[in-house]
Amino acid sequence: MLRNIQPETFIGIPSITNEKTLKQSIPPVEVMGEAGTVNHESKKDIVDDIFTKTLSGYTIFKDRNVLRIDYVPSRLQFRDIQISKMAQIMAPILKGQKPSNILLYGKTGTGKTVVTKYVLQKLLQRATESDVNVTISYVNARTATTEYRVLVELASSMNISLPFTGLSLSEAFDRILKHISDKHSKSVFIIDEIDFLVHNYESNMLYEMTRSNERLPHDSFVTLIGISNDIQFKDMLDPRTLSSLNEEEIMFTPYTVDELRQILRERANLAFNPGVINDSAINLCAALAGSEHGDARRAVDLLRVAAELAERQSSPTITDDHVRMATTSIEQDHIIDAVRSLPLHAKIVLLAISGQTEWNATGALYNQYVKNCKKLGIEELTQRRVSSIITELDTFGIIHAPVISQGRMGRSKKIKLTAPVDTVLQALAEDETIRLLT
DNA sequence: CCTCCACTGGAAACCTAGGCTC
DNA sequence: GAGCCTAGGTTTCCAGTGGAGG
Structure with a gap:
């Protein structure tokens, strides 16, 4: 829930009205340089550069809000x-x-x-x-x-x-x-x-x-x-x-690739300054989104992320490469968000799965999960509950866990990570408790 | 065809935390 | 404060499953 944050208390810094008080209020931040030396100036320059660029520099956006998910255009095409x-x-x-x-x-x-x-x-x-x-x-x-x-x-x-x-x-x-x-x-x-x-x-x-x-x-x-x-x-x-x-x-009904192209073109005209994006990048966005099921939301999302990547690189135009990078970036963000939002025990289960390179049955995975819990001094959940957690992770798309029967060897889920290991481990490492295990 | 394995997954019960009404 | 209600997470129980092996 959003809280009403007063400017005086926001991030704990008192309200500052001019440069003099700013200098008095915030002590200089010490940043370690590459050789381990304290380096105030270089870091200050990086931050200053970013802020200066944002304030006075050229931006490829004319109106960023046009690409927001909740934006309602004044004219809806093809509907x-x-x-x-x-x-x-x-x-x-x-x-x-x-x-x-x-x-x-x-x-x-x-x-x-x-x-x-x-x-x-x-x-x-x-x-x-x-x-x-x-x-x-x-x-x-x-x-x-x-x-x-x-x-x-x-x-x-x-x-x-x-x-x-x-x-x-x-x-x-x-x-x-x-x-x-x-x-x-x-x-x-x-x-x-x-x-x-x-x-x-x-x-x-x-x-x-x-x-x-x-x-x-x-x-x-x-x-x-x-x-x-x-x-x-x-x-x-x-x-x-x-x-x-x-x-x-x-x-x-789903939009066709051609319809997506026209929708994107109209949004791009509203969102970007002239000459920022060419037909090729728009076509690629439309083709990528259209290849699934004509998802206009995904198409607009791709365009927005590609534009943000271009802007971060100070590129004056949005290229096909930016669109391709946006695809990877969106997928990674989805995985990181999904992992971040998991409860602790689901993260411990996921860590057990991440440590395996082969397909693993529920029983073997449960043993590894119990070991992890013991190391952390946390009471483990029952196998029944862990089985449900595995199903939930499968639904999220982070793992693949089909039920496979092996005759006398019984019937069990065979579990393997589908998301990139590095991305999953990176997201798991954000949790302080999980960090103790890695 | 029957047995057996290693589970799966549904259902019910339980627990904790919290609000409302009397 | 008691008794009712909620959500959400978990445990316990147990019938069911599907294919290899006897």
């Missing part, structure tokens, strides 16, 4: 059908009438979230002009992880404060409905990656949500927009919930 269908479905809200619930399907980076944000931004604008009280609440079920947290996030976007634990689900939902009822509000709940909610739980909460209008007075209502990457997700819903949730559905 006219989806935009007009969604706008038609949502339009009755401007007359105070409840629109149908909608399910949006399509793979990652096909524009589901951005189209939803685009249409609802405009809807909100028109509703304000027409004096209709519309509230829009967004939650991502993958990051919220539990039904209760989904409710907490929805509530928080309506300025309702719910404790992070302690309330029953029904009590939390009642409070949200009471707020909607008291404010005579027309509410739109957007649940992104809604399939995560159904993978992990029964769809009871979704059913409750679809029935919530029966408990609200005639001047307020809740409309649901579910967004899913998983087309099979409908099969997991019970028929009652499906019929209420799926009143309308909109499909999002």
Whole structure:
């Protein structure tokens, strides 16, 4: 959660207003030079150089924000059908009438979230002009992880404060409905990656949500927009919930390489100064992102990282090499982020896997894990739990762990690291406890 | 065809930490 | 403070699995 940081206390340095006080406040930092000698000047120069370049130097960016993941362009290309269908479905809200619930399907980076944000931004604008009280609440079920947290996030976007634990689900939902009822509000709940909610739980909460209008007075209502990457997700819903949730559905097909190219070209025109990027680099970004499943998010990400790499190298242009380097850099960052976020025991298991060069069975790996725990003086988990951790690491894509039967030798997972060992070890070494083992 | 191995993975129970209501 | 609720992590139990070997 973001905290409100006062400038006076930020990173512990008191507020400084001029050069004189700065010099008095911060003692000179001593940096060891290559030969082990104290070297103030060279380090100061490096930092100064970077800051000076940033402040006064040439930048390849005209507007960096255009390449941010949450940026909503003023014009969305190749999504006219989806935009007009969604706008038609949502339009009755401007007359105070409840629109149908909608399910949006399509793979990652096909524009589901951005189209939803685009249409609802405009809807909100028109509703304000027409004096209709519309509230829009967004939650991502993958990051919220539990039904209760989904409710907490929805509530928080309506300025309702719910404790992070302690309330029953029904009590939390009642409070949200009471707020909607008291404010005579027309509410739109957007649940992104809604399939995560159904993978992990029964769809009871979704059913409750679809029935919530029966408990609200005639001047307020809740409309649901579910967004899913998983087309099979409908099969997991019970028929009652499906019929209420799926009143309308909109499909999002992957972008073609040519469409990606045009999207990137438009973004590049907004993001960069003239002459910074050529067609070749844009084509490569489009081809790399298009080779998977027409993922526009990945294409824009590649462009952003390639540009940042070019800028760091003080290169005046973004080349194909920068795009290729961006691919590696993005993959490495994903691995490092994933490893960093693991709990301690998962890291100890991963360290055991990293130390093996061959495929290893669960039993052998568990023995190594127990040895690691003993060295650290930590109580080990059961093999059953470690088996689940191995499955989780497989899901993350850090390891590969298929179940293989070897006849009389039994049936077990065969485990091997798929991510580069160096990258994994580098990320593991960031953990102080793990460092004791390496 | 049966036995056996070394697990897998589902289900239920347990534990800890915390909030709310009475 | 008791009794209820939650999340999240873990343990315990045990039926099931698939293929090699007898």
